[in-house]
Amino acid sequence: MIAQDHQSPAKLDTRQLDHRYDGIAKVTGRAKYAAEFPTENVAYAYIVQATIPAGTIASIDQAAATRAAGVHCIITPFNAPKLTVPGNVNILQDTNVLFNGQPIAVVIARSLPEAEAAAKLLRIEYKEQPAKLDFNALLKNARAPKRGGGTSHRGDPAASLAKATAIIDQTYSTPIQNHNPMEPHATIASWSTGADGDKLSVYDATQGISGAQGSLARAFSIPPANIHVQCPYTGGGFGCKGYVWSHTILAAMAAKVAQRPVKLVLGREQMFGPVGSRPNTSQRIKLAASSDGKLLLQQHDSTCYTSLISDWTESAAGQTQLLYDSESLSTSQPLVELNLGMGTWMRAPGEATGSFGLEVAFDELAEKLNIDPIQLRLINYAEKDPRQGLPWSSKHLRECYTQAAERFGWSKRTAQPGQHREGNKLIGYGMATANYGAGRRPSSAVVRFLPNGRVFVGVGTQDLGTGTYTILAQTAADALFMDPALVDVKLGDTTLPPSGGSGGSTTAASVCPAVYDAATLAKLKLAQLAIADTQSPLHGATTEDIETKDGKLCLKSNPEKSETITTIIARNGNTPVEATATSEMPKDRDSFSSHSWGAIFAEVAVDADTHMVHVRRMVGTYDIGTLINTKTGTNQLIGGVVWGVSMALHEETLIDPTYGRTVNENFAEYHVPVNADIHEIDVTALNIPDYKFNPLGSRGIGEIGITGAAAAISNAVYNATGKRVRDLPITLDKIMNA
Ligand code: MOS
Numbered sequence: 001m002i003a004q005d006h007q008s009p010a011k012l013d014t015r016q017l018d019h020r021y022d023g024i025a026k027v028t029g030r031a032k033y034a035a036e037f038p039t040e041n042v043a044y045a046y047i048v049q050a051t052i053p054a055g056t057i058a059s060i061d062q063a064a065a066t067r068a069a070g071v072h073c074i075i076t077p078f079n080a081p082k083l084t085v086p087g088n089v090n091i092l093q094d095t096n097v098l099f100n101g102q103p104i105a106v107v108i109a110r111s112l113p114e115a116e117a118a119a120k121l122l123r124i125e126y127k128e129q130p131a132k133l134d135f136n137a138l139l140k141n142a143r144a145p146k147r148g149g150g151t152s153h154r155g156d157p158a159a160s161l162a163k164a165t166a167i168i169d170q171t172y173s174t175p176i177q178n179h180n181p182m183e184p185h186a187t188i189a190s191w192s193t194g195a196d197g198d199k200l201s202v203y204d205a206t207q208g209i210s211g212a213q214g215s216l217a218r219a220f221s222i223p224p225a226n227i228h229v230q231c232p233y234t235g236g237g238f239g240c241k242g243y244v245w246s247h248t249i250l251a252a253m254a255a256k257v258a259q260r261p262v263k264l265v266l267g268r269e270q271m272f273g274p275v276g277s278r279p280n281t282s283q284r285i286k287l288a289a290s291s292d293g294k295l296l297l298q299q300h301d302s303t304c305y306t307s308l309i310s311d312w313t314e315s316a317a318g319q320t321q322l323l324y325d326s327e328s329l330s331t332s333q334p335l336v337e338l339n340l341g342m343g344t345w346m347r348a349p350g351e352a353t354g355s356f357g358l359e360v361a362f363d364e365l366a367e368k369l370n371i372d373p374i375q376l377r378l379i380n381y382a383e384k385d386p387r388q389g390l391p392w393s394s395k396h397l398r399e400c401y402t403q404a405a406e407r408f409g410w411s412k413r414t415a416q417p418g419q420h421r422e423g424n425k426l427i428g429y430g431m432a433t434a435n436y437g438a439g440r441r442p443s444s445a446v447v448r449f450l451p452n453g454r455v456f457v458g459v460g461t462q463d464l465g466t467g468t469y470t471i472l473a474q475t476a477a478d479a480l481f482m483d484p485a486l487v488d489v490k491l492g493d494t495t496l497p498p499s500g501g502s503g504g505s506t507t508a509a510s511v512c513p514a515v516y517d518a519a520t521l522a523k524l525k526l527a528q529l530a531i532a533d534t535q536s537p538l539h540g541a542t543t544e545d546i547e548t549k550d551g552k553l554c555l556k557s558n559p560e561k562s563e564t565i566t567t568i569i570a571r572n573g574n575t576p577v578e579a580t581a582t583s584e585m586p587k588d589r590d591s592f593s594s595h596s597w598g599a600i601f602a603e604v605a606v607d608a609d610t611h612m613v614h615v616r617r618m619v620g621t622y623d624i625g626t627l628i629n630t631k632t633g634t635n636q637l638i639g640g641v642v643w644g645v646s647m648a649l650h651e652e653t654l655i656d657p658t659y660g661r662t663v664n665e666n667f668a669e670y671h672v673p674v675n676a677d678i679h680e681i682d683v684t685a686l687n688i689p690d691y692k693f694n695p696l697g698s699r700g701i702g703e704i705g706i707t708g709a710a711a712a713i714s715n716a717v718y719n720a721t722g723k724r725v726r727d728l729p730i731t732l733d734k735i736m737n738a
């Protein structure tokens with residue numbers, strides 16, 4: 001890494017942008033999302049979905065639909081072009097129906113209403129087969145994931161259990177959830193033919209332009225270089241835009257068949273099933289401890305559904321392997337096959353759901369042992385990663401507990417439930433540990449000094465709304481000691497140096513070092529130009545003695561000797577000076593383990609008569625390494641906590657037990673919180689850099705906010721009412737019946 005060897009990374013904090021780089025473009029509507037790019041001669045595609053959960057399509061009579069007003073063409077499994085993607089990924093390559101809602105045809109028409117109207121005229125005959133839909137009934141048929149994973153053992157569970165004085169053995173469950181970014185999935189695809197073959201241009205709402213490019217290249221057997229994917233702004237993703245779903249490939253297929261550009265936007269109801277769900281979990285957790293609170297055994301067996309299309313595991317037991325120390329450990333993650341759409345990543349996949357089970361179980365164990373819940377966690381604090389015994393690159397979870405407890409006022413809590421009343425409101429306090437893994441993906445960046453004094457930064461990553469533009473402008477400005485207002489950032493275009501997908505809370509830690517390095521290299525090239533130039537006052541100096549400062553190169557040993565960057569470039573024939581750099585995990589990555597940490601506290605008020613829960617306050621303190629930008633970073637944490645409230649109280653995808661269709665595929669019935677549901681949220685980050693993990697010290701921040709939050713709320717509901725709800729969401733009926 002270059003950054004470590006050059007100017008102090010601590011400088012990052014000095015040039016905080018206090019506004020979003022893309023804020024004005026967004027509020028004025030100048031920021032264009034995938035479906036908003038004007039495209040000449042564009043046709044509109046509408047995806048037709050299966051209305052049975054299992055079977056095959058016997059026939060599709062498209063005569064009436066084909067004659068309908070405005071219809072260009074209709075693609076079905078009976079006439080679709082053969083693509084080279086193996087298996088069923090809902091791209092009309094066979095007649096199998098594996099879930100209700102599966103894409104089975106595409107109607108392409110002059111307008112979206114005409115496409116939708118024509119779709120209703122299709123006469124589809126099915127051969128139905130019995131569907132697997134009852135998760136609980138099929139639990140006994142759960143099987144191991146085909147690719148393994150989730151299973152781990154440590155110590156001797158039976159012996160540890162035999163020594164225990166306190167045992168918790170409970171089942172915790174979380175429902176299927178669906179992503180609801182503001183921007184639904186959308187793709188515009190256009191084909192052209194050039195000297196070097198067919199070319200495809202795509203605007204796609206995605207968390208990974210390179211992934212979309214690669215999938216399309218494989219599907220249509222053309223070189224990735226012939227595919228141009230653009231996504232300058234993504235209107236939220238949370239995981240569902242991390243995978244390349246059928247609609248992206250179908251839009252390109254439709255454009256080929258219709259011989260014109262095609263726009264395909266999913267309706268809100270189409271977001272429930274065809275583009276991935278967070279699977280439900282049923283988590284059996286056994287915790288056994290000695291009377292002093294020391295954990296002897298942690299056992300976490302989490303079963304979730306998987307589709308018949310491909311295995312997907314909501315890895316809820318994963319964090320249990322590393323969060324706390326224990327003499328013995330046993331985890332597994334079996335799958336129950338159901339006729340439902342594929343599972344996929346959803347914000348903190350695994351940790352969000354697993355932390356609900358584990359952290360509520362901890363609360364139950366704390367009560368049984370009569371030990372304060374924070375104390376119990378401190379007793380079992382993992383000083384190193386329990387999996388391989390590796391040291392943490394940086395861990396300040398103790399400080400998180402202390403700071404959050406202080407800000408929250410945990411000392412005012414009464415351990416015994418039901419003691420704190422305000423009128424007919426029962427008040428309760430609860431807490432949980434938050435955690436999420438840290439990772440970095442290889443990422444490249446270009447930094448270019450322009451003749452007009454501005455600096456161009458280009459990275460083939462994308463901004464989901466998280467703040468990537470902002471932190472990259474800031475990082476370049478920092479590396480170059482210049483005004484961030486003079487930095488132009490371009491993202492979301494596969495012609496830029498490639499980067500990874502924006503998922504797994506990896507973006508900031510991946511792309512910032514690449515930009516820092518590219519800026520440092522570009523600066524070096526500029527210095528070399530000046531040194532070699534007899535007309536420059538810096539002629540003959542050493543590169544080590546030259547630094548950039550506010551648009552100039554100057555000598556460290558004699559700051560009077562300087563020259564503006566624009567002058568150097570002007571004498572260079574006005575040719576921009578640029579450098580590209582690639583950054584990835586450090587070489588000694590196998591010698592340490594990296595994770596982000598936090599402590600989350602909740603105060604709830606439960607109506608004694610109606611059992612309605614209000615989350616009055618959430619207080620979280622996080623150890624996420626360097627907080628690169630306070631505004632965008634804190635926004636991510638708040639967003640995660642809001643989702644935690646949502647997970648605790650609102651969200652639940654309901655599947656019809658007979659037909660397998662999502663019943664509540666709209667915002668009226670799939671509840672996400674509105675402003676009235678969200679009250680005080682206080683989040684802070686310790687901002688302690690993790691330089692072992694990343695030369696800029698940052699880990700990830702996007703997902704940790706949701707983790708632990710639902711457990712903290714559930715624990716607070718228990719503290720308020722004495723009712724333990726182990727099944728999310730916590731609705732009034734469950735409190736009433738607990
Ligand atoms: Mo996230 S669920 O890795 O987009």
